Amino acid sequence: MMNNLPLTKNKKVLDFVLFAKNLCSPDNVIWIDGSKSQLDEIRAKTLESGELIELNQELLPNCYLHRSAINDVARVENRTFICSEKKEDAGPTNNWMAPNEAKDKLSALFKNSMKGRTMFVIPFSMGVVGSKFSKVGIEITDSAYVVLNMAIMTRVGKECLDVLGDSTDFVEGLHCTATLTEEERYICHFPLENAIWSVNSGYGGNALLGKKCFALRIASTQAKREGWLAEHMLIVGIERTGSGGKRETKYIAAAFPSQCGKTNLAMLVPPKEYLDKGYKVFCVGDDIAWLRIGKDGRLWAVNPENGFFGVAVGTSMKTNPNAMKAISSDTIFTNVVQDLDNNTVWWEGMGTPPPTNGLTWKGEKFDPNSSENGAHANSRFTVPAKNCHVISEEFENPEGVPISAIVFGGRRQKTIPLVYEAFDWEHGVFMGASMGSTTTAAQQGAQGVTRRDPMAMLPFIGYHVGDYLKHWLEVGKKIKNPPKIFNVNWFRKDENDKFIWPGFGENLRVLDWIIDRCEDSVQANKTKIGLIPFDKDININGIDITSSQIKTLLEINDTEWSEEFKGIEEFFDKIDEGKLPKELKDKLTKLKGDKK
Numbered sequence: 359m360m361n362n363l364p365l366t367k368n369k370k371v372l373d374f375v376l377f378a379k380n381l382c383s384p385d386n387v388i389w390i391d392g393s394k395s396q397l398d399e400i401r402a403k404t405l406e407s408g409e410l411i412e413l414n415q416e417l418l419p420n421c422y423l424h425r426s427a428i429n430d431v432a433r434v435e436n437r438t439f440i441c442s443e444k445k446e447d448a449g450p451t452n453n454w455m456a457p458n459e460a461k462d463k464l465s466a467l468f469k470n471s472m473k474g475r476t477m478f479v480i481p482f483s484m485g486v487v488g489s490k491f492s493k494v495g496i497e498i499t500d501s502a503y504v505v506l507n508m509a510i511m512t513r514v515g516k517e518c519l520d521v522l523g524d525s526t527d528f529v530e531g532l533h534c535t536a537t538l539t540e541e542e543r544y545i546c547h548f549p550l551e552n553a554i555w556s557v558n559s560g561y562g563g564n565a566l567l568g569k570k571c572f573a574l575r576i577a578s579t580q581a582k583r584e585g586w587l588a589e590h591m592l593i594v595g596i597e598r599t600g601s602g603g604k605r606e607t608k609y610i611a612a613a614f615p616s617q618c619g620k621t622n623l624a625m626l627v628p629p630k631e632y633l634d635k636g637y638k639v640f641c642v643g644d645d646i647a648w649l650r651i652g653k654d655g656r657l658w659a660v661n662p663e664n665g666f667f668g669v670a671v672g673t674s675m676k677t678n679p680n681a682m683k684a685i686s687s688d689t690i691f692t693n694v695v696q697d698l699d700n701n702t703v704w705w706e707g708m709g710t711p712p713p714t715n716g717l718t719w720k721g722e723k724f725d726p727n728s729s730e731n732g733a734h735a736n737s738r739f740t741v742p743a744k745n746c747h748v749i750s751e752e753f754e755n756p757e758g759v760p761i762s763a764i765v766f767g768g769r770r771q772k773t774i775p776l777v778y779e780a781f782d783w784e785h786g787v788f789m790g791a792s793m794g795s796t797t798t799a800a801q802q803g804a805q806g807v808t809r810r811d812p813m814a815m816l817p818f819i820g821y822h823v824g825d826y827l828k829h830w831l832e833v834g835k836k837i838k839n840p841p842k843i844f845n846v847n848w849f850r851k852d853e854n855d856k857f858i859w860p861g862f863g864e865n866l867r868v869l870d871w872i873i874d875r876c877e878d879s880v881q882a883n884k885t886k887i888g889l890i891p892f893d894k895d896i897n898i899n900g901i902d903i904t905s906s907q908i909k910t911l912l913e914i915n916d917t918e919w920s921e922e923f924k925g926i927e928e929f930f931d932k933i934d935e936g937k938l939p940k941e942l943k944d945k946l947t948k949l950k951g952d953k954k
C-alpha cells in the first residue's frame with residue numbers, strides 16, 4: 359500500500375502528526391511523498407468513490423471533474439477567524455476568537471472526525487523548494503481532493519521535509535471535511551503559532567491551506583515581522599521595445615479583489631497591433647505575490663504558488679485563450695457542467711453552445727433554457743502553472759522578478775478613471791487603502807454591493823488593518839527605487855449600463871501607458887486625485903471606443919469624487935481604532951480640500 363511511514367525525523371512535525379492522529383482517529387495515515395505513482399493511486403481511489411469523475415481522456419487528458427457539496431462552494435468570510443492573543447490585534451476587519459476558545463471549539467469538531475477515513479500528511483513548499491524566500495507547510499487532511507489539488511497548487515512531497523530538516527520553522531495546517539455542516543464550519547488562524555485549523559469545508563480557499571490561509575493570512579503576519587509584503591496580487595511581465603530602443607521585460611504586480619480578472623490579466627494575449635510590434639506577455643502569477651526589497655534597492659516579487667485556481671465561468675477563447683489552452687489537460691474542474699455526450703465540461707461564458715445532454719454542477723439534468731446557471735458562478739479549474747504556454751521563464755527563479763509598477767483596481771461602475779498614477783508611494787498606499795469594489799460570488803454573502811477592500815486584502819490580512827497599512831508605509835520608506843503605483847478600473851459603465859472599456863487583451867493598452875510612465879517617456883495630466891493620461895496617450899486604434907468615451911473613462915467628476923471621499927472617510931472611521939496611519943488621514947483631508 360501507499361507510504362504510511364513517516365518521511366521525516368523532524369520532532370515538531372512528528373508531534374503534530376501524532377497530535378492530529380490522536381485527535382481525529384483516522385483508520386490510517388498516508389504521508390504524501392510527491393511521487394506520481396502515489397498521486398495516481400490516490401486519484402484512482404477518488405474515481406472509485408465518485409469524489410472525482412474521469413473526463414474524456416482523449417479530449418481532456420488527465421482531467422477530472424469534482425462536484426462539491428451544495429452548501430460548500432465559496433470562501434466563508436463570516437466563519438473565518440484570526441485567533442491572535444488579543445482581539446485588538448485582529449482589528450476591526452477580521453473576526454476574532456481567543457486562541458484557547460478556538461482550539462477547544464474546533465477540537466470537539468475534529469474529535470474522531472477521521473474515523474473510518476484516511477489521514478493524509480502533505481509536506482509542501484510555498485515557493486521554489488529550498489529557496490531562502492520559500493516557506494514550508496504541513497497540511498493534514500482527510501480529503502483526497504485536497505491532496506490532489508495541493509499537488510497542483512503547491513510543491514508537495516518529501517523534498518520539502520528534506521529542506522526543512524529539523525527546523526521548527528513551518529506552518530501547521532489541520533484540515534478536516536468532517537460533516538460539512540455550515541453552522542460548524544470554522545477557518546481559524548493562529549498567527550502566534552503559525553498554525554491553521556479548518557473544519558467542515560472542502561472548498562479551495564477554505565481547504566487548500568497553502569493558498570489564502572498560509573500564503574496570505576499567516577504570511578502577512580510573518581511579512582510584517584520580517585519586513586516584506588504578502589499580497590493578493592498577480593505578477594505579469596511585458597516584453598516590448600522600450601523608450602530607449604532596447605527590448606526589455608517590465609514586471610507589474612496588480613491587486614484586484616476576487617473575480618475581477620486577475621487570471622485574465624496575468625495571461626493576456628496582446629491585441630494584433632501590439633503582437634505585430636513584437637509585444638509579448640508572460641505570466642509569473644495570477645493570485646499571490648510575496649514581495650521583498652532586493653539588494654539593488656528595488657522591490658522583487660515571487661509567486662509562491664505552483665498552479666492556478668481560476669474561475670471557470672466566463673473563461674473563454676476570447677477572455678483568456680491561454681487559460682483555455684492550459685486547462686485542456688491535467689486539470690481538476692470543480693462545479694462546472696458535465697457534457698454527457700462527449701464527457702467534457704462546459705460553463706456559462708465559455709463561448710460554445712450549451713450541451714443538450716448535460717448535468718449541472720449539482721449533478722442534476724441541465725436545461726440550457728432554464729434561467730438557472732448550469733455551472734456555479736464560483737466554479738473553478740485547478741491547473742499546474744507549467745501548463746500555461748506563457749508562463750514566465752522567471753517563474754522558478756528563487757529571486758523573483760523586479761517590479762516596475764504596482765497596480766490596484768476594483769469593479770467600479772463610475773467615479774474611478776480607467777487609470778491614474780499616484781504622486782508618490784504614500785499617495786499610492788492611500789489609493790490602495792481606499793479602493794473599493796463590487797462583491798462577487800467568490801465569497802459567500804451579498805453580491806453586487808460596493809465594499810472597501812484595502813489592497814484587495816480585506817479578507818486576507820492576518821492582523822490589524824491599521825498596522826498593515828502602516829507596514830506598507832514603512833516598507834516604502836526602505837525601498838530606494840520604489841515601483842510607481844497606479845489604480846485602474848476596467849469596469850466603468852455608460853448610461854445604458856454597458857461597460858465602456860473592452861477589457862481583456864485590450865487592457866495591454868493601459869499597461870503600455872503604465873510602463874511608459876515608469877520609463878518617463880510620456881507626460882501625464884496632473885489632477886487633484888493623481889496623474890491621469892492625456893486622452894491621446896491611450897491608444898484606441900482598432901478598438902470600438904470613441905474619443906468622447908475615452909474622455910468619460912478618464913473623467914474626474916467632482917460630485918462623484920465628493921461621494922467617494924465620503925465613502926473613504928466612513929471606511930477610515932470604521933477601521934481606525936487609533937491605528938490608522940496619520941499620513942493616510944491627512945492625505946484624505948488634503949484631497950478633500952483640494953480644488954481640481
Ligand code: OXD
Nearest residue numbers: 433563616645667800
Ligand atoms: C481566489 C479568491 O480563489 O480570491 O483566488 O477567492
Ligand code: MN
Nearest residue numbers: 590615616645
Ligand atoms: Mn484570489
